[in-house]
Amino acid sequence: MIPFLDLKNINQKYREQLIEACMRVIDSGWYIGGNELDQFEQNFAAYCGTRYAIGVANGLDALVLTLRAWKELGKLKDGDEVIVPSNTYIASIFAISANQLKPVLVEPDPNTFNLDPTKIEAVITDKTKVILPVHLYGQLAAMPEIMIIAEKYGLLVLEDSAQSHGAAINGKKAGNWGSASGFSFYPGKNLGALGDAGAITTNDTELANMLKALRNYGSHEKYKNLVQGVNSRLDEIQAAMLDIKLKFLDQEVAHRRQIAQIYLRGINNPLIQLPVIQGDATEYQQHVWHLFVIRTQHRDALQQYLTENNIQTLIHYPIPPHQQQAYREWNDLSFPISETMHSTVLSLPISSVLDIKDVQHIVDVCNKFSL
Numbered sequence: 001m002i003p004f005l006d007l008k009n010i011n012q013k014y015r016e017q018l019i020e021a022c023m024r025v026i027d028s029g030w031y032i033g034g035n036e037l038d039q040f041e042q043n044f045a046a047y048c049g050t051r052y053a054i055g056v057a058n059g060l061d062a063l064v065l066t067l068r069a070w071k072e073l074g075k076l077k078d079g080d081e082v083i084v085p086s087n088t089y090i091a092s093i094f095a096i097s098a099n100q101l102k103p104v105l106v107e108p109d110p111n112t113f114n115l116d117p118t119k120i121e122a123v124i125t126d127k128t129k130v131i132l133p134v135h136l137y138g139q140l141a142a143m144p145e146i147m148i149i150a151e152k153y154g155l156l157v158l159e160d161s162a163q164s165h166g167a168a169i170n171g172k173k174a175g176n177w178g179s180a181s182g183f184s185f186y187p188g189k190n191l192g193a194l195g196d197a198g199a200i201t202t203n204d205t206e207l208a209n210m211l212k213a214l215r216n217y218g219s220h221e222k223y224k225n226l227v228q229g230v231n232s233r234l235d236e237i238q239a240a241m242l243d244i245k246l247k248f249l250d251q252e253v254a255h256r257r258q259i260a261q262i263y264l265r266g267i268n269n270p271l272i273q274l275p276v277i278q279g280d281a282t283e284y285q286q287h288v289w290h291l292f293v294i295r296t297q298h299r300d301a302l303q304q305y306l307t308e309n310n311i312q313t314l315i316h317y318p319i320p321p322h323q324q325q326a327y328r329e330w331n332d333l334s335f336p337i338s339e340t341m342h343s344t345v346l347s348l349p350i351s352s353v354l355d356i357k358d359v360q361h362i363v364d365v366c367n368k369f370s371l
């Protein structure tokens with residue numbers, strides 16, 4: 001079986017360095033909020049091109065705490081509206097609901113799967129305060145267009161960069177477009193820890209300071225609590241693992257791009273629709289290919305056929321957020337573009353350790369698929 005994602009192999013490559021870093025942390029006697037976190041935060045901020053990176057416990061918390069920080073800073077209040085793509089992974093929407101803010105779902109561009117900037121202005125009201133674009137599957141949303149709208153209406157922008165570490169438009173990276181950005185380092189993400197972890201990037205000093213307090217019981221100084229914070233810290237041991245893996249991120253992305261090129265050039269089955277890169281040149285959009293998502297009217301048949309041919313695939317995602325039980329109140333709403341996507345998408349294997357020979361084989365098998 002060609003696995004969809006071989007996490008064991010991905011981390012095995014760095015085994016010696018990871019062990020060495022673990023031992024360094026064990027022997028330091030300091031496990032939370034020390035040098036390893038400082039180092040990783042500095043290096044990750046430098047990688048994204050931002051002034052700050054603030055480590056937190058996971059990607060969901062990165063989004064939840066940023067919105068919460070804006071509430072604490074008086075920029076948002078209960079009931080304010082946040083524009084978010086209707087086809088995102090549900091975490092982006094949970095972060096809004098968790099803060100007593102109102103998610104306003106907007107349909108994606110059917111070509112790129114990302115928030116459609118031409119549909120944003122129609123839903124802006126006097127309660128709209130934030131746009132939350134999601135850089136889905138490794139491709140930046142149309143950030144130049146989205147930032148123009150945000151500036152025109154004075155809106156905050158929170159990027160969900162959980163799937164797009166290092167993706168860029170014209171060289172400007174994910175995490176450095178909006179007012180702030182949430183990242184996840186869940187093990188399967190392009191930059192993955194050996195457990196849960198996340199971070200927020202921003203250039204805003206006031207926001208960075210509030211986030212540093214919020215993640216640590218609302219405390220800047222031991223036993224002084226400014227706000228009712230939470231415990232959402234990025235452990236020293238995970239920070240040390242991430243700092244090693246960050247050094248190899250661009251190399252790993254280069255391998256993902258090579259795989260994507262082989263799929264894009266090789267798959268020519270009329271029953272399969274290939275992913276679309278925004279803009280006319282790859283120089284413009286630097287896609288990091290977290291997922292390689294094809295579309296087909298015959299999704300279940302294709303998935304079964306690939307399984308029979310020992311190729312594991314996954315669906316990102318089978319049920320749109322508005323049809324989830326968690327949002328029963330939206331179940332009768334209709335978002336046709338999202339619904340079509342959720343019933344036609346299929347993710348082919350792609351990773352930093354997937355063998356090129358296996359990719360060629362997957363192309364051949366895909367091209368032989370027929371009804």
Ligand SMILES: *Cc1c(COP(=O)(O)O)cnc(C)c1O
Binds near residue numbers: 089198
């Ligand atoms: C993974 C992911 C998250 C949440 O990250 P966790 O670290 O799992 O909490 C948020 N948004 C998107 C788009 C994601 O893919």
